[in-house]
Amino acid sequence: MSYCVNCGVELDATLKKCPLCETIVYHPGKMEVNTQETFPKKKGEVETVSKKESIIFVSILLFTIAVTCALLNILVYNRNWWSIPVNGVCITLWVFFMAAIFCEKITVYGMLLLDAIAIGNYLFMISLITSSDHWVIMIGLPILVVTFGLLELSVFLSKKLPSSLLTGTLYFFVTIAGVCITVEATIDNYLREVIRLGWSAIVVTVCAIISVFIILIMMMGRLRNSIRRRLHF
Secondary structure (H helix, E strand, O other): OEEOOOOOOEEOOOOOEOOOOOOEOOOHHHOOOOOOOOOOOOOOOOOOOOHHHHHHHHHHHHHHHHHHHHHHHHHOOOOOOOHHHHHHHHHHHHHHHHHHHOOOOOOHHHHHHHHHHHHHHHHHHHHOOOOOOHHHHHHHHHHHHHHHHHHHHHHHHHHHOOOOHHHHHHHHHHHHHHHHHHHHHHHHHHHOOOOOOOHHHHHHHHHHHHHHHHHHHHHOHHHHHHHHHHHOO
16 A cells, blocks of 8 residues: 555555646556666777878978978077077987888888988988088997997897897897997097097996896796796786
8 A cells, every 4th residue: 555745645556646636656666777878888989090190290290390490590590500400300200200100011120220310310410510520420320320230130139039028128238238338439439549448348247247147047947937926027
């Protein structure tokens, strides 16, 4: 037996409205559960940006920076050609972005080669505002060639040999050691025409110790597995 919540009159179990005040009758035992989903089943997706739009955006942005800096250099601050390094940075970044956008069609070796060419072009543009470009040939290019050569070698080894965090770390320290030796050797040869390793020898020693430690871990399976479990990698 139920009663109207508004006027209190006794109601029949089959009534849906009160006959006196027409208040809707709610039967707790017969309440319908709303099965309608609050959120739609279809997920909304953000429209992806096409490669053409990315190229146009990056190109216009970097071109605008280069042109405005060049005009400012020519018309206002014209004591020296400070805009040349800025334009060199814009060209370098443009090459980096283009290589990243077309990474599916360009191999890793090709991307590294394009990056090296872009940085070499940047060094050449800097040499235009210096008194001599001899430092580019004697310092800049050797360091650039050795650095990217070691990077290319690391990529080649990682593709041909089993790759892991330990091997990647080993390649990293070997690359650091090679770059440091090249930097100090080329600078000493340029300034004093005598190569005497100093700070780079310390770096190479530390890298050699770490590299030997990594090689020992890679050779000893039980120790390697124990370290992986403890470091969670």
